[in-house]
Amino acid sequence: MKGSLTVVGTGIRSVAQTTLESRASMEGADRLLYLVADPVTEAWLRQLNPTHESLADCYREDLKRIDSYHEMVARTLAYVRRGEHVCLAFYGHPGVFVYPSHKAVAEARAEGFDAVMLAGVSAEDCLFADLGIDPADHGCQSFEATDFLMRRRRFDPTSHLILWQIGVVGEIGYRPDQRFHRDGLAVLVEYLLESYPANHQVTVYEAAQYAVCDPIVDVCSLERLLDADVTAISTLYVPPRELGVSDPEMLQRLGLKQHTARRAS
Numbered sequence: 001m002k003g004s005l006t007v008v009g010t011g012i013r014s015v016a017q018t019t020l021e022s023r024a025s026m027e028g029a030d031r032l033l034y035l036v037a038d039p040v041t042e043a044w045l046r047q048l049n050p051t052h053e054s055l056a057d058c059y060r061e062d063l064k065r066i067d068s069y070h071e072m073v074a075r076t077l078a079y080v081r082r083g084e085h086v087c088l089a090f091y092g093h094p095g096v097f098v099y100p101s102h103k104a105v106a107e108a109r110a111e112g113f114d115a116v117m118l119a120g121v122s123a124e125d126c127l128f129a130d131l132g133i134d135p136a137d138h139g140c141q142s143f144e145a146t147d148f149l150m151r152r153r154r155f156d157p158t159s160h161l162i163l164w165q166i167g168v169v170g171e172i173g174y175r176p177d178q179r180f181h182r183d184g185l186a187v188l189v190e191y192l193l194e195s196y197p198a199n200h201q202v203t204v205y206e207a208a209q210y211a212v213c214d215p216i217v218d219v220c221s222l223e224r225l226l227d228a229d230v231t232a233i234s235t236l237y238v239p240p241r242e243l244g245v246s247d248p249e250m251l252q253r254l255g256l257k258q259h260t261a262r263r264a265s
């Protein structure tokens, strides 16, 4: 028997946001490996497939996050090489800010195994719904917060801006108590203040993990962001500073008039 790998996402809202194809893959796998964020989803996966195995123990205080990820990939590939049809499940979308999922697919394919990733519901998808934002208006840029600072990413402050992992800026390790220092967040605020006024209203967002809960939508001024309750699952939404201006030459080339060009879709 030749092994294979299917990588799936369970969504953000426990159980409710898992697609039908992802559920079928988890149920039918010879081996279900998972890394999820809440106990209800974990309990559900455990009753869905008796071969369940959590990868949470790959996170250890003595390891850098990247080493934990490589351990997850190695454990997954070991089962595929044994000839098993492996399903690897992550919370959210499995391909969004999940290094080991992409790495596992790439390594499995490089070794000649069938490997696919199925799309899931990410925190950003929930954000669009909960905050009522459409990326068609103004465009939307999305960055990992540490990468955003390290590379001084250039961005357009007239577009929507979404910053991931604002609770762990500059952190490369794992802390079981989830008590991360705030120095990195202070650097982020400083960098954003180069492009937005201090009173610019931003949102610290947490999508609800359970259907009975509301999302956390904490609106504050940029200068007060350090006072906000930022956790390891917070995402920052920064609205456009002002409307982008249409370029008259482009409007002419596209045969558009000023008033029709505001929204292209």
Ligand SMILES: C[S@@+](CC[C@H](N)C(=O)[O-])C[C@H]1O[C@@H](n2cnc3c(N)ncnc32)[C@H](O)[C@@H]1O
Pocket: 012, 090, 091, 092, 093, 094, 095, 096, 097, 098, 121, 122, 123, 124, 163, 164, 165, 166, 167, 205, 206, 207, 208, 209, 232, 233, 234, 235, 236
């Ligand atoms: C390792 S990434 C995982 C993202 C996940 N794969 C997804 O599809 O959304 C962790 C980051 O995702 C975002 N995130 C995770 N859960 C979230 C939630 N419930 N609400 C808002 N953002 C969340 C935060 O920015 C967090 O730091």
